[in-house]
Amino acid sequence: MTNGAVVEVEGLWKDYGPLHALADVTFEIGKGEVFGLLGRNGSGKTTLLRILTSYRLPTAGSVRVAGMDLIGQSRAVRRRIGYMPEHPQLYADLTVRGLLRFVGNVHGLSRARQKSRIEELATHFGLGAVIDRLAGHCSKGYRARISLAAAVIHEPAVVFLDEPTDGLDPEQRHQTHELVRQLSEGSTVVLSSHDLDEVGALCSRALVLDRGRIAKMGGIDELGGVSGIAEVFRQTHERDRGQEP
Amino acid sequence: MRAVLTVVRKELTGLFASPIAYIALTAMALSMSLFFLDNLKAFNTQIMLLQTRTAFNQIGAGMMPPGLNLFEQVLLPTVTETALVLLAVIPLITMGMFCEERTRRTDELLLTLPLSHTQIAAGKFLATFVFLVAVVAIAALLPAISAAHTELDMGPILASLAGLLLLSFALASIGLLCSALADSQLVAALSAYAISMAILDFSWMMEFTGDTADRVLQYLSLMTHMGGFPRGIISLGDIVYFSGLGLGGFLLARVSLALERIN
Numbered sequence: 001m002t003n004g005a006v007v008e009v010e011g012l013w014k015d016y017g018p019l020h021a022l023a024d025v026t027f028e029i030g031k032g033e034v035f036g037l038l039g040r041n042g043s044g045k046t047t048l049l050r051i052l053t054s055y056r057l058p059t060a061g062s063v064r065v066a067g068m069d070l071i072g073q074s075r076a077v078r079r080r081i082g083y084m085p086e087h088p089q090l091y092a093d094l095t096v097r098g099l100l101r102f103v104g105n106v107h108g109l110s111r112a113r114q115k116s117r118i119e120e121l122a123t124h125f126g127l128g129a130v131i132d133r134l135a136g137h138c139s140k141g142y143r144a145r146i147s148l149a150a151a152v153i154h155e156p157a158v159v160f161l162d163e164p165t166d167g168l169d170p171e172q173r174h175q176t177h178e179l180v181r182q183l184s185e186g187s188t189v190v191l192s193s194h195d196l197d198e199v200g201a202l203c204s205r206a207l208v209l210d211r212g213r214i215a216k217m218g219g220i221d222e223l224g225g226v227s228g229i230a231e232v233f234r235q236t237h238e239r240d241r242g243q244e245p
Numbered sequence: 246m247r248a249v250l251t252v253v254r255k256e257l258t259g260l261f262a263s264p265i266a267y268i269a270l271t272a273m274a275l276s277m278s279l280f281f282l283d284n285l286k287a288f289n290t291q292i293m294l295l296q297t298r299t300a301f302n303q304i305g306a307g308m309m310p311p312g313l314n315l316f317e318q319v320l321l322p323t324v325t326e327t328a329l330v331l332l333a334v335i336p337l338i339t340m341g342m343f344c345e346e347r348t349r350r351t352d353e354l355l356l357t358l359p360l361s362h363t364q365i366a367a368g369k370f371l372a373t374f375v376f377l378v379a380v381v382a383i384a385a386l387l388p389a390i391s392a393a394h395t396e397l398d399m400g401p402i403l404a405s406l407a408g409l410l411l412l413s414f415a416l417a418s419i420g421l422l423c424s425a426l427a428d429s430q431l432v433a434a435l436s437a438y439a440i441s442m443a444i445l446d447f448s449w450m451m452e453f454t455g456d457t458a459d460r461v462l463q464y465l466s467l468m469t470h471m472g473g474f475p476r477g478i479i480s481l482g483d484i485v486y487f488s489g490l491g492l493g494g495f496l497l498a499r500v501s502l503a504l505e506r507i508n
Binding site: 057092 | 247252262357358361
C-alpha cells in the first residue's frame with residue numbers, strides 16, 4: 001500500500017447470505033482528497049461506508065483508516081473519523097447543543113474546547129437559530145447540518161458523508177457543497193452520492209461501484225468527467241435491463 | 246469512565262423526556278400508597294378486634310398472637326405486592342433502551358463513536374439502575390413517614406428496600422437483554438414481562454418434577470430470594486443470585502451489541 005494513504009482497503013468482501021454486497025473491493029484514498037463513491041441504488045456504497053466507519057464488520061479483507069487496522073483498533077479508528085449517515089437520525093430528546101456536547105464528550109474534548117467548538121460550528125453551519133431546540137424536531141436541512149457538525153466536532157482526519165444532499169432543496173445543497181469544500185481544507189473527505197454533478201464538482205477522484213464490485217476508479221478527468229461517469233452508469237443500466245426477463 | 250457517564254447522562258435525559266418515566270414513577274407511588282395503607286388498615290382492624298376481645302374476656306391482655314405484627318401483616322405483603330408492580334413497570338422502562346436506537350436508526354451515530362460495546366451497555370444499564378433507585382426511593386417514602394411518627398425497627402425496612410433494589414436490577418437486566426435482542430419495543434416489553442413472570446415463582450412447575458429439580462427450580466425462583474429481606478435478613482446467597490442475574494443480562498446484552506456489527 002502507498003505511504004500517505006489515509007484509507008487503505010484491500011480485498012474487501014461483505015456477504016449477506018448468498019448475496020455479495022461487496023466483492024473484492026480494493027482502493028486507497030490519499031490525505032486531503034475529496035473522494036467520491038458512486039453507484040446506483042443497491043450498488044454497495046452505503047455498505048462500504050458502514051464498514052469504513054466500523055458500524056459493520058466486513059466478511060473478509062483488510063481496511064486501514066488513518067494508519068490503523070479497522071478491526072483490531074476499531075475504537076482508535078472511530079476517534080479519528082467523523083460520519084454523517086444517509087438520512088441522519090438524531091436523538092429526539094437532546095437539544096442541538098446537548099447532542100454536540102454528547103458527541104464532544106465521547107470524543108474526550110474538554111468542557112472549554114467543547115464550548116468553543118460548539119460556538120464555532122453553530123456559526124459555521126448556521127445553527128444559531130436552532131442550537132437550543134430539540135435536534136430530532138429540526139427540519140431536514142437543519143438535521144443534515146447538525147449531523148455534519150456532530151461528525152466534525154472533534155476535527156477528524158477523515159470524514160465520511162453518505163449522500164449528504166439527498167432530499168435537500170437547491171439552496172441547502174449549495175450550502176452543503178460549500179461546507180464540504182471547507183471541510184476538505186483540514187480533512188480527507190469520502191463522499192457517497194448518486195448525483196454525478198455533485199461528485200464532479202466536489203471530488204478529485206471517484207470510484208464507481210456496480211453490484212458490489214469496482215466498475216471504474218480514477219481521477220474525475222480520467223473517468224471522462226461527469227459525462228464519462230454517466231456512460232458507466234448507462235452501460236450498467238443497459239446490462240441490467242438486458243438481463244430482465 | 247467519562248464515556249460511560251456521558252452515555253448515562255444521555256440515557257437519563259431521554260428517560261425523563263419520555264412520559265414512560267413519569268408513568269412509572271406515578272404508578273409506583275400510587276400502588277405503593279394503596280398497598281401500604283390497605284395492609285395497614287387490615288392490621289389496625291385486627292388489632293382493634295383483638296383489643297375488643299381481650300377487653301371482653303379480660304384475659305390475655307397485652308399478648309399478641311403469633312404472626313400478628315407490623316412486619317408480617319404490613320411490610321411483608323407490601324414488599325411482595327411492590328415486587329409485582331416492579332415486574333409490570335420495569336419492562337416499560339427498559340424496552341426502548343437498545344431497541345429504540347435501532348428503530349430510530351440513531352444506533353448509526355452511537356456505534357460509530359469511539360465507545361466500546363461494554364461502555365455502551367454499561368451506560369445503558371447504569372442509567373436504568375439510577376432511575377430504578379428513584380423508583381424504589383418512592384417506595385421508601387411511606388415507611389420513612391411512618392418511622393418519623395412511631396418507633397419502628399429500621400433494620401427490616403432497610404433490608405426490604407435493599408431487596409427491592411436488587412430485584413429491580415435483576416428485572417431490569419432481563420428487560421435490557423430483551424431490548425437488546427428484539428426489533429420492536431412491544432416485543433421487548435412483552436418478552437421481558439413473560440420471562441420475569443416465568444422466573445418469579447417456579448412452584449407451578451414443581452408438580453411435574455422430582456426432588457433434585459425441585460431444589461433447582463426453587464433456587465431459581467425470584468420470590469425464594471425475596472423472602473428474607475422483610476425479616477431483615479440479607480444473605481450472601483440472595484445477593485449472589487440477584488447479582489448473577491444482573492451480570493448475566495449485562496454480558497449477554499453486550500454480546501448482542503457485538504453481534505450486531507457482524508450483520
